[in-house]
Amino acid sequence: MNSMTKPKTIKKNLGISPECLAELRRATLIASAGSSTRLEGSKLSDKEVAQVANIVFGKK
Numbered sequence: 241m242n243s244m245t246k247p248k249t250i251k252k253n254l255g256i257s258p259e260c261l262a263e264l265r266r267a268t269l270i271a272s273a274g275s276s277t278r279l280e281g282s283k284l285s286d287k288e289v290a291q292v293a294n295i296v297f298g299k300k
Contacts, residue, residue: 269293 256264274289284292 266293 270286270290270293273293274284274286277284277289
């Protein structure tokens with residue numbers, strides 16, 4: 241096997257529901273986007289970032 245090939249993604253059942261994973265992804269996206277925009281000088285809170293995300297991506 242070539243050391244430059246990507247490893248296969250292994251999916252394991254960790255006992256987390258798909259709904260919980262989706263919420264964790266969303267919370268991570270909001271926290272990350274909020275932190276990133278604050279580094280650039282924005283004064284948006286994570287709550288305000290969530291409101292923008294709801295508009296852009298629609299609330300699920």
